[in-house]
Amino acid sequence: MPNANRHTDSRLNIEENVPLAPFTTLRIGGPARFLIGARTLRELQEALRFAQQVHLPFCILGGGSNLLVSDEGFPGVAIRLLMNRVTRSGGMVQVQSGFDLTALVHRTVAWGLSGLESLAGIPGTVGGAVRGNAGAYGGSIGDAVATVSVVDTATLKTVTLRRDECTFGYRASRFKGDTRLIVVGTLLALTPGDPEEIGAKVAQTLAKREAKQLSCDQSAGSFFMNPIVDDAELISQFEEDQGGRCRECRIPAGWLIDRAGLRDLRVGGAAVSHRHANYLVNTGSATAADMVQLARLVRKEVQVKLGVVLKEEVSPLGVVI
Ligand SMILES: Cc1cc2nc3c(=O)[nH]c(=O)nc-3n(C[C@H](O)[C@H](O)[C@H](O)COP(=O)(O)OP(=O)(O)OC[C@H]3O[C@@H](n4cnc5c(N)ncnc54)[C@H](O)[C@@H]3O)c2cc1C
Incomplete structure (x- = not known):
């Protein structure tokens, strides 16, 4: 096991075996072997040097609002960027x-x-x-x-x-x-x-975000990107339904997920949000495995029913979606 203190004489605050779930809006994820908060550019460079010295991979955490972390966590050095001038x-x-x-x-x-x-x-x-x-x-x-x-x-x-x-x-x-x-x-x-x-x-x-309830808790925001669709029939169905034109042939993934009848679909503690179908939410007890299974199911159903392939917008850490 690498010893944190042996490798740096700086004032870096290196914590060990820290659960990452609280640092993500999904509130999912196992522990990082090491967690370092970098308050300055110099601390970031030292944290990266530390990762090199202990021969472990590193990953970067911002606000954790677009992250799905594996249940096993991250077997390396997680660096939170705290520089905020x-x-x-x-x-x-x-x-x-x-x-x-x-x-x-x-x-x-x-x-x-x-x-x-x-x-x-x-x-x-x-x-x-x-x-x-x-x-x-x-x-x-x-x-x-x-x-x-x-x-x-x-x-x-x-x-x-x-x-x-x-x-x-x-x-x-x-x-x-x-x-x-x-x-x-x-x-x-x-x-x-x-x-x-x-x-x-x-x-x-x-106000627009509030009306669409886009601040939904325990999600990573839109889970999938809005895909470019070349099916003219689907585009016209969307435009008729929404009363407007689609932008650059991109159809909102949420509309497609809803159209495929997947609103409220659940796997374990993970669910397609009722309010916003492109939000996959942690209802309280979701694991990363639940989220991955749900995301794969959603992707498969949308492909089978509508012929559109969804690509995730969320950033996976240690999971394959
Ligand atoms: C309720 C809700 C609503 C949202 N609405 C929107 C929306 O309207 N539009 C939109 O675009 N997004 C939206 N999102 C998604 C999210 O807020 C954005 O993607 C946001 O920009 C992610 O920033 P973060 O600091 O939280 O990144 P994190 O989630 O911490 O990190 C995401 C990825 O970026 C990498 N990363 C983070 N910081 C850096 C850095 N400085 N350098 C290099 N890599 C880095 C991480 O390693 C990770 O791979 C929403 C999310 C939620 C929870």
Whole structure:
């Protein structure tokens, strides 16, 4: 067994055998062999060095709002990003990864800066949002990004990438595909405006989310991505049902899951939410195994009944969905 204290003389707080469930919104997951909260860039680099020294893999935790952790936990070093400084110069906002996204949206309202209004209410950290290009109502964080700073875990050096080097797409970015890169901060280019108007837009976003009950407890938000559908008949059924056009031929996964008759479907303590069919919720006693089984069942039924393949949006840690 590696001994935590032998490998570092810093003030890193290294905890051993810590259950990860409380660090996720799903409240699921076994223990991490080691857990380190990185409050500074230097602590992150030390935590990564520690993982190298004990020859264990590492993983990154932001707010845990998009994570499904295995029941066996993580047999390595889990690093929580807690760096949370934010500074502003004119319309440019430099923010570290551990800053809470919704708190950032409220901060920009106070500063009279527009550009993040549609992101209000999305849980998690700024780093997690950049990595998954989080978004809602047609806007994504990548739209506001000027640069992203990352630590390259191969060299432990910090590199700053321009937005056009980040390959942002629908719930996608370069960082999602390349786990060697840890997002440590981002520079956002926002537009000065009237704080009252910006605040009103944020309030509208929050009201829309509230009306759709998007703050549902013990979920990871949308479990599956909204797929691009090429079945014209299905698209027209969707448009007729919703009274509107679908965006870029993407149909909400929740609508498809509902259409396949899977609302309220359960496996053990995991269930398809009644309120929002793309939320798979932990009703209290769900294991990761229950969640995986439910997700696979949902995917299979949607494919068999509607001919559409769903891909998970949630990030699995130690599980295969
Ligand atoms: C109720 C609810 C509603 C939601 N609504 C939305 C929504 O409207 N739109 C939307 O896009 N998402 C939504 N989500 C999903 C989630 O909030 C986002 O995906 C969020 O951006 C995840 O950030 P996080 O810090 O919690 O990441 P985590 O869940 O902690 O991590 C997710 C993944 O990103 C990696 N990661 C985290 N931080 C970093 C980093 N700094 N560098 C590199 N990798 C990192 C982790 O290793 C993991 O693989 C919702 C979730 C919930 C629970």
